[in-house]
Amino acid sequence: MAEEVVEKKTEETKRVIHTYPLIRHSDMNEEMRTEAMELCVTACEKFSSNNENAAKMIKETMDKKFGASWHAVVGEGFGFEITHEVKNILYMFFGGTYGIVVWKCS
Amino acid sequence: MPTKGTARGKAPPGADKRKAKTIKDDDTITELREDLDDDWTQPKQLVKPDDQLQLSEAELKEEFTRILTANNPHAPQNIVRYSFKDLQYKQTSSVDQLAIHFALDGNLIHKDSDEARRQLARGEQGVEVVSEHQSEAGDVEKADTGTDTEGGEKAEGESGKEGDGAEDGAPTPAPAAGSSSEKKLTNQFNFSERASQTYNNPLRERGTTTEPPPRATYSSNVTQWEIYDAYQEDFEKQEKSKEKKVVPGRKDEETKRKKLTIVDSQSDDISSVARGAKIIERMxxxxxxxxxxxxxxxxxxxxxxxxxxxxxxxxxxxxxxxxxxxxxxxxxxxxxxxxxxxxxxxxxxxxxxxxxxxxxxxxxxxxxxxxxxxxxxxxxxxxxxxxxxxxxxxxxxxxxxxxxxxxxxxxxxxxxxxxxxxxxxxxxxxxxxxxxxxxxxxxxxxxxxxxxxxxxxxxxxxxxxxxxxxxxxxxxxxxxxxxxxxxxxxxxxxxxxxxxxxxxxxxxxxxxxxxxxxxxxxxxxxxxxxxxxxxxxxxxxxNHYHPRIFITCSADWSVKIWDRTNSKPEPVFTFDLNSAxxxxxxxxxxxxxxxxxxxxxxxxxxxxxxxxxxxxxxxxxxxxxxxxxxxxxxxxxxxxxxxxxxxxxxxxxxxxxxxxxxxKEKKGTEQVKPEEKAAQKLEFEVNKMEKLLAMVRQPDNKEKEKH
Structure with missing residues (x-):
């Protein structure tokens, strides 16, 4: 029993550690990718309790910076199948629990 | 309006020259002008009507005195009016001698009138003014004449209303000339716009469609366990690669990814320019x-x-x-x-x-x-x-x-x-x-x-x-x-x-x-x-041409040419090259x-x-x-x-x-078809070889005969 508890604890500490943004899939170029990632991080930190607002902010900022027709999804659990313009997708995890998809398609 | 003034002033004098002579003794200006006119005009040929009376010299010289007065012959001369002062009918002494035969409202206005000033102020608009002016002409005329008389330009015009327009015309030229330097209005009578219409190029539509940007589909699921697994996997990878204490940070991640992408993009670039590079290399x-x-x-x-x-x-x-x-x-x-x-x-x-x-x-x-x-x-x-x-x-x-x-x-x-x-x-x-x-x-x-x-x-x-x-x-x-x-x-x-x-x-x-x-x-x-x-x-x-000839070479320093039909198993030619x-x-x-x-x-x-x-x-x-x-x-x-x-x-x-x-190509063979040419060449080459073979065999045969 004692061992189990210890294990759990370590796991939990690990979990706490893993909050950095983790890019799962992206075919953007380097510059765009970092910018988009930073944006997602700021948006999620700013609206930590409201995913809708975070997604809105990501979408609007991306529209401004890289041209129209961006889409953003922020959530803790969802499935998606999307068609995107090549070199314009970013799928990342953040904060240990959030999944963020940002893509462009007009 | 200077132009209008002169136009109006000049037209009447021609009509009532004689009248002016006889009636107006004091109108010297008119007379003078007529004299001047006569000087340069050609003498007139008098045209006589056929039924004109032929009068004798005495008759012609006879003088008829006729006094023309300004009295209107049709005017009543015995108008009686009731006088309230004297309480009786009295004959009025003054009778209106004026008779109007014809009146036409002009569309001219005096340049000093308020209306004219207003129009001048708007004068910049040009054509617009003219058209407006014409539409308002009727009203303007009255105001015009009104001001004329009030200004007291003419002494005789005191009694005059519209009727004295004819006399009015004569003295106006002086002010008209003076104001010629002012902004000119368009001549209403023979004005033409100088604008011209140019040829319009025909319009043509042209359109192209571009290729749509390439797209790709991607699908995945976001669930808590997947997120957890992804982090776990990444974490382990980091640990393995570093073999140090894990410092989870964005920067490490980034730099790692940066390197990866740089490598990726480079390889991509090379493959995309491969063709270009090949061409350049050849150049x-x-x-x-x-x-x-x-x-x-x-x-x-x-x-x-x-x-x-x-x-x-x-x-x-x-x-x-x-x-x-x-x-x-x-x-x-x-x-x-x-x-x-x-x-x-x-x-x-x-x-x-x-x-x-x-x-x-x-x-x-x-x-x-x-x-x-x-x-x-x-x-x-x-x-x-x-x-x-x-x-x-x-x-x-x-x-x-x-x-x-x-x-x-x-x-x-x-x-x-x-x-x-x-x-x-x-x-x-x-x-x-x-x-x-x-x-x-x-x-x-x-x-x-x-x-x-x-x-x-x-x-x-x-x-x-x-x-x-x-x-x-x-x-x-x-x-x-x-x-x-x-x-x-x-x-x-x-x-x-x-x-x-x-x-x-x-x-x-x-x-x-x-x-x-x-x-x-x-x-x-x-x-x-x-x-x-x-x-x-x-x-x-x-051999490429001769069907029976073949060649061999060997490490024994020799090259030999063979004829398949040769009765003896001997080469036709043997060459020693002094090396393998x-x-x-x-x-x-x-x-x-x-x-x-x-x-x-x-x-x-x-x-x-x-x-x-x-x-x-x-x-x-x-x-x-x-x-x-x-x-x-x-x-x-x-x-x-x-x-x-x-x-x-x-x-x-x-x-x-x-x-x-x-x-050597024979003359006249240029027109031969390529197949025939090839056949000719083959035949020629085979014959060439045959000749050689014959030459080689002959001495052999001769030797045999000798033996």
Missing amino acids: VNQNTYDDVAQDFKYYEDQSDEYRDQEGTLLPLWKFSYEKAKKLAVTSLCWSPCYTDVFAVGHGSYDFMKQSNGMILFYTLKNPSYPEYMYQTDSGVMCLDIHPTQPYLVAAGFYDGCVGVFNIHENKGGPIYLSTAKTGKHTDPVWQVRWQKEDLDNNLNFFSVSSDGRITAWTLIKNELHYMDVIQLNTNDLLADAVDGSQLATTGAGMSFDFHKQNDYLFLVGTEEGKVHVCSKMYSSTFLDTYNAHHMAVYRVAW VGDVAWAPYSSTVFAAVTTDGKVHVYDLNVNKYEAICEQLVTPKKKTKLTHISFNTEYPVIIVGDDRGYVTCLKLSPNLRKMP
Whole structure:
């Protein structure tokens, strides 16, 4: 029993550690990718309790910076199948629990 | 309005000149003006009506006095009005003498009037003012005359209303002239706009559609456990790569990813510019090797004219590849389709020093780097490009395998390869040669190896099927061997060649120096056997034109030419080249020209038609004496040969004019069809050879007769 508890604890500490943004899939170029990632991080930190607002902010900022027709999804659990313009997708995890998809398609 | 003023002033005087004379004595200005007018006008011709009274002189001179008064004859002269003052009717003394016969409201306004000022202020608008002006003209007129009288310009006009307009006109010219410097309004009567209409170009619609940006689909699921797993995986990866305490941070992540992407993008870039780079490379080579290219195309050795028979070889490009420098050239083959492309097989002839092999494709357009390359584990000993599908290359290896390479497929290795299971040779494969497609249209080729087998390989689907055509270690050989030693019994094939016309007929040269004439039909016996050489027969080749002539070369320093129909098993010609002969090749342009390479680094070119005993060119083409020449091949179109040596170099040489003497074309043959021409050429070349053969035989026969 004692061992189990210890294990759990370590796991939990690990979990706490893993909050950095983790890019799962992206075919953007380097510059765009970092910018988009930073944006997602700021948006999620700013609206930590409201995913809708975070997604809105990501979408609007991306529209401004890289041209129209961006889409953003922020959530803790969802499935998606999307068609995107090549070199314009970013799928990342953040904060240990959030999944963020940002893509462009007009 | 100056213009209007004058117009109005001038018109009436013409009409009432006489009236003015008689009625107005004080109107001197008018009179003066009339006088002035008379001075320059032409005297008038009086036109008399027909019914005019003819009066006598006395009658004419008679004076009638008539006093004209201003009184209106129709005006009543006895108007009586009731006077309230005197309480009685009284006759009025003054009677209105004015009678209006005609009145027309003009559209002129005085320039000093309020209306005129207003319009002047708006005058900038130009045309608009005029039109507005006209519409308002009626009202303006009244105001105009009103102001006129009030201003007291005219003394006589005191009683006047509109009626005195005629008298009004005369004095106005003075102020009109004074104001001419003011802004002019448009002349209403003969004004025309100066604007012009230009031609309008016709409109045309033009539209294009662009390709939509490329898209891709991506799908995934976001769940808590997947997120957790992803983090876990990444975490472990980080730990492994660092083997340190994990410092989870964005920066590490980023830098890692940065490096990755940089590598990615670079590889992408290279592949995308590959074609461009290739073109640039060729352009650069074209510039660097410009002089060589010029020589290739245009240089003809002038000294040939003075040497009458001998010729020379002009070295052109030298082909080499870094990785193939230590590997001997074991085979050369021109592409049957592209006259500037050839394949080179690299391997080693040294039994003790065997290493890997290479197949390289060069083009004359780029001598600096091979077009295609394949690396093989075993040395390449021979290769052949398919005559109709030039992207297929058959190769034989030192380890006994045969393989087929496809240049179109971007594979690093062969698309077919024989294995121990599928009947590979047990000794080096010395020659491969593509054959015509079989009945099922399957591609197939033959190979000869020193294990004594001649094998046909067929490409069926993904596999290489084999069939032994002939086994060289037969009983005949055993019987031939006098001492009955075992070694002599094995026939080791070194080379073969297929007859140009008879599909079934082929020659096999062996390591023992024998040449067998074989048929594909009989797998156990030979049609004929020549004891041609004392050492290995390196090359056997049918003549391109004459169907019975073939040539052999051997390590025993000799090159021999044979006639199949010769009754005795003797060569027609024998040449001693004073060194082992690596390769010999007939020239594609003549039946009597062939070239051989020897291990002392020399190229020998013979033209039997010119000299039956000596080479017409014997030239050292290697920089060092030690270098051995291994192979030679004629280009089918250009007068060049390529020569390979045992250091991995391939040299391209140009034949001087003496080495490629062509039959003189008869006059009038230019119109002949190409097929006929080819037939003529064939006949000519065969006859040339026949003549030679006859010359060689004659002395023999004569000798016989003597005996």
